[in-house]
Amino acid sequence: MTAAPAPLFILSFRQRDELASLAAGAGWQVVAARRIGGAERRFLSSGAAVAVIDARGAPGDGLAAATMLGGAVEANGGAMLALVSRGETVTIAALYDAGATHFLASPFSDTELLQALRFASRHAERMAREWQAGPAFAPLxxxxxxxxxxxxxxxxxxxxxxxxxxxxxxxxxxxxxxxxxxxxxxxxxxxxxxxxxxxxxxxxxxxxxxxxxxxxxxxxxxxxxxxxxxxxxxxxxxxxxxxxAGARDAGSARRWLTRRLANAEVVPLHAMLIALNRFDMVNTAYGRAAGDALLRSAQKRIDDVVHEVLGRDALIARMSGSTFVVAATSLRTRIDLALERIVGELARPFVTGESIAVLGCRIGLAEALADDSAATLLRRASEALAEARDSDSATMRFADSRAESGSAPIDRLAVDLNRAMERGEIGILFQPQVSVSSGAIVGVEALARWEHGVLGSIGAETLFAAAARADLEIGLSDHIQKLVLAQAAAWPAALAGVRLALNLTAADIARPGFADLFLDRVDASGFPRNRLTLEITESGLIEDLSIASTLLSVLRGTGCRIAIDDFGTGYSSLAYLKALPLDYLKIDKKLAQDITGSPRDRIVVRGVIDMARSLGLTVIAEGVETDAQLEALAKEGCQIYQGFLCSEAVTTEVLLRLLLEK
Missing domain, CATH: 3.30.450 (Beta-Lactamase)
Incomplete structure (x- = not known):
C-alpha cells in the first residue's frame, strides 16, 4: 500500500503558488500561506514536521514569521528551511537565532530546493527518533x-x-x-x-x-x-x-510523557504549554543576561505552584525560548487550580535590573486521549496555545476530545455561565468605527467579554456557543443588551455624536413580541433610538426571513438603523440583502483583509462594495489592520472601517481619549 504524502507547511509572501506546486509535484501534501496572521496555528494543524519560510525579497517579514514559528517547530521536534536572497548574511544569522535549521540561498534550481526539503525532513525524522529513544551515549x-x-x-x-x-x-x-x-x-x-x-x-x-x-x-x-x-x-x-538538563529539556520531557502514557492510569494525564508574553521585548531592551534571569524567575514561580498544587511527581520543563511545559497525572479540578495560580503568579511584575517588567502568559492545555503519543499530546497543546495567542485577550485555550482543538471547554463554560451573569463577570467593550474620509470616530460596536477566572478573557463567539449549550441564549442576549444600553446611556457629552451598534441574535428575531420588549428596554435606558444600529449576523441562521423583515421594519421605523454583520462568511448573503430592510453592510474581516491579496481577491471585494452602494447601503469594513488595507478599501469606495489599525475593543474611558485625540 502506498504511504500517505508527508505534510509540508510553506509560508511565502510572493511565490506561494509556485513553491506549493513544485513541492506537491514531488509528493508532499502542501499547506501553503502567504500571510503571517495565524501561521503558527496553521503550521501546527497541518501536522507538518517541516516549515518553509520564504524570506526572499521580504527579510523583515521572513524574520517575523520565523520568530513566530520557531518555538512551535522546536517544541514539536521539526525543521525550518529558510529561503534567503544570496548575500543576506545578517538575515541568515537572525533567522538562525529565530529557529531556522536549514538554509537555501537564491538563485537555486528546483532540484536544489527539493533536495533541501529532503535534508530538512531527514533532520525532523532524526529528531523524532532521538526523542523517543533518548540520547545514544546515555551520559551519567x-x-x-x-x-x-x-x-x-x-x-x-x-x-x-x-x-x-x-x-x-x-x-x-x-x-x-x-x-x-x-x-x-x-x-x-x-x-x-x-x-x-x-x-x-x-x-x-x-x-x-x-x-x-x-x-x-x-x-x-x-x-x-x-x-x-x-x-x-x-x-x-x-x-x-x-x-x-535532564527532564527540563524538550527531549526528556517527551520521554517523561511517553513513560506516563505507556502506563495507563485511572487519573488522566494533562499537558499544558505556558508561553510568556512580551519576553522578546524585555530580552531586547535589557540584554540576554537579564532575559535569562527573568526566565529563571518565571520558572521558579511555576515550580512553586506546580509542586504545591500538583505534587513533586509533575513534569516541569523549558521547551524552547520562553515556553514551558507542565504535565501531571491529576484530576481536572487540581489542574484548573494550578492554571489559575500560574496565571496569577506570572501576571505579577518581575524585577529586571532597576526596572519592572510585566509579562503575563498564554496557555494551551490538552488532556491525553487513548491513542495519544507524547508528540500528538504536545501538538494538541501547541495548537491550543496558538489559538490563545491569536485571540484578542484569552489567557488559555483547551484542546480535548469534547471540543474542537483550540476551543474553550464549552461544556464547562455552559455550567459556569449562569453564575457568571450573577457575579457580573460579563462586561462590555466598544470597538471604534472610523470614517475613511475624515478619520473621525463616528460609531462603535459593543462587544461582550467574559472575564473567566481560569480561562481569561472569552469573546462573544465562545460566550454564545456556551449559552447555546446551556439553553441560555435569550437570557444572555437580554443581559448583554441591558449592560450595553446602561453603559451607553451614561456616556459623557463628548460621545453624544457617536452611534452605538448592538448585535441581535437569530433567537431574538424569532421571539414573539420582541420589538415592543426591545424598544421598552431602549427607552427605559434613556439612550436615543436614532443613534442605535442593530446588527444582524449574516452567518447566523434566520429561518423565516419574512418574520425577520417585518420585525426589523418596525424597529427601523422607530429610528433605529439596521446592519448586516460579517457579510461574506455565511450561506444566505444575497437572500438577506433582498429580503431585509438594511442601512449598513459590514464586510467580514477575512474578506476585507483579502483586499491586498491577489487581483481576484480585490475583484471580489470590489464587487461586494459596488453591490452594497448600488443598494444605497453604507459599507463598513471589519478587521482592518494595515494602512495598505485601508488605502485599498478606500479606493474601492468603503466609507467606514473598524479594526486594530485604529483600536481594539476598549472601555468607555479609553474610547473617550481616542475620540479626543482624533
Whole structure:
C-alpha cells in the first residue's frame, strides 16, 4: 500500500503558488500561506514536521514569521528551511537565532530546493527518533537547581540507578555510605564563586568506584555533575552539558510523557504549554543576561505552584525560548487550580535590573486521549496555545476530545455561565468605527467579554456557543443588551455624536413580541433610538426571513438603523440583502483583509462594495489592520472601517481619549 504524502507547511509572501506546486509535484501534501496572521496555528494543524519560510525579497517579514514559528517547530521536534536572497548574511544569522535549521540561498534550481526539503525532513525524522529513544551515549550526571532545589538526573544515570530522572537531593545522598556522604557534603561546601569546580570519589552500587566532577554556575544558579566510572574520563562535549538538563529539556520531557502514557492510569494525564508574553521585548531592551534571569524567575514561580498544587511527581520543563511545559497525572479540578495560580503568579511584575517588567502568559492545555503519543499530546497543546495567542485577550485555550482543538471547554463554560451573569463577570467593550474620509470616530460596536477566572478573557463567539449549550441564549442576549444600553446611556457629552451598534441574535428575531420588549428596554435606558444600529449576523441562521423583515421594519421605523454583520462568511448573503430592510453592510474581516491579496481577491471585494452602494447601503469594513488595507478599501469606495489599525475593543474611558485625540 502506498504511504500517505508527508505534510509540508510553506509560508511565502510572493511565490506561494509556485513553491506549493513544485513541492506537491514531488509528493508532499502542501499547506501553503502567504500571510503571517495565524501561521503558527496553521503550521501546527497541518501536522507538518517541516516549515518553509520564504524570506526572499521580504527579510523583515521572513524574520517575523520565523520568530513566530520557531518555538512551535522546536517544541514539536521539526525543521525550518529558510529561503534567503544570496548575500543576506545578517538575515541568515537572525533567522538562525529565530529557529531556522536549514538554509537555501537564491538563485537555486528546483532540484536544489527539493533536495533541501529532503535534508530538512531527514533532520525532523532524526529528531523524532532521538526523542523517543533518548540520547545514544546515555551520559551519567545530574544537575541541582539552587533556586528551585530540584535535582535532575540524566536519563543514563536515572536508568542505571533505577530511579526517576527527577528526585530530591536527599534521596540520592541516602544511597551513599556514611563516609561517602560526608565526602559529598564536604565537596559541595568547598565550591564557591572563586572556586567553582571540585570532585569527590565514592563507591556506587553496580558501578564500582566512581568520581563525581562538580561545577558551580552562579550565573545560572545550578550545580552540574559528571559521574565518571574510574578508568574513563568525563565527557566534556557540549551535548553532555545539554544532557545535564535532564527532564527540563524538550527531549526528556517527551520521554517523561511517553513513560506516563505507556502506563495507563485511572487519573488522566494533562499537558499544558505556558508561553510568556512580551519576553522578546524585555530580552531586547535589557540584554540576554537579564532575559535569562527573568526566565529563571518565571520558572521558579511555576515550580512553586506546580509542586504545591500538583505534587513533586509533575513534569516541569523549558521547551524552547520562553515556553514551558507542565504535565501531571491529576484530576481536572487540581489542574484548573494550578492554571489559575500560574496565571496569577506570572501576571505579577518581575524585577529586571532597576526596572519592572510585566509579562503575563498564554496557555494551551490538552488532556491525553487513548491513542495519544507524547508528540500528538504536545501538538494538541501547541495548537491550543496558538489559538490563545491569536485571540484578542484569552489567557488559555483547551484542546480535548469534547471540543474542537483550540476551543474553550464549552461544556464547562455552559455550567459556569449562569453564575457568571450573577457575579457580573460579563462586561462590555466598544470597538471604534472610523470614517475613511475624515478619520473621525463616528460609531462603535459593543462587544461582550467574559472575564473567566481560569480561562481569561472569552469573546462573544465562545460566550454564545456556551449559552447555546446551556439553553441560555435569550437570557444572555437580554443581559448583554441591558449592560450595553446602561453603559451607553451614561456616556459623557463628548460621545453624544457617536452611534452605538448592538448585535441581535437569530433567537431574538424569532421571539414573539420582541420589538415592543426591545424598544421598552431602549427607552427605559434613556439612550436615543436614532443613534442605535442593530446588527444582524449574516452567518447566523434566520429561518423565516419574512418574520425577520417585518420585525426589523418596525424597529427601523422607530429610528433605529439596521446592519448586516460579517457579510461574506455565511450561506444566505444575497437572500438577506433582498429580503431585509438594511442601512449598513459590514464586510467580514477575512474578506476585507483579502483586499491586498491577489487581483481576484480585490475583484471580489470590489464587487461586494459596488453591490452594497448600488443598494444605497453604507459599507463598513471589519478587521482592518494595515494602512495598505485601508488605502485599498478606500479606493474601492468603503466609507467606514473598524479594526486594530485604529483600536481594539476598549472601555468607555479609553474610547473617550481616542475620540479626543482624533
Amino acid at each position: 550526571g545530574w544537575r541541582y537547581d539552587l533556586a528551585t532545589r530540584l535535582l535532575i538526573l540524566t536519563p543514563g544515570l536515572s536508568a542505571l540507578l533505577g530511579i526517576e530522572d527527577e528526585s530530591g537531593a536527599r534521596a540520592l545522598l541516602r544511597r551513599l555510605d556514611p563516609g561517602d556522604r560526608a565526602a559529598a557534603l564536604a565537596a559541595l561546601r568547598r565550591m564557591t564563586p572563586a572556586r567553582p569546580a571540585t570532585a569527590f570519589a565514592h563507591d556506587a552500587t553496580g558501578m564500582g568506584r566512581v568520581v563525581q566532577h562538580l561545577q558551580l554556575d552562579m550565573a545560572a544558579q545550578h550545580i552540574d555533575a559528571v559521574v565518571e566510572p574510574l578508568g574513563s574520563a568525563p565527557e566534556p562535549a557540549a551535548e553532555m552539558r545539554e544532557a545535564l
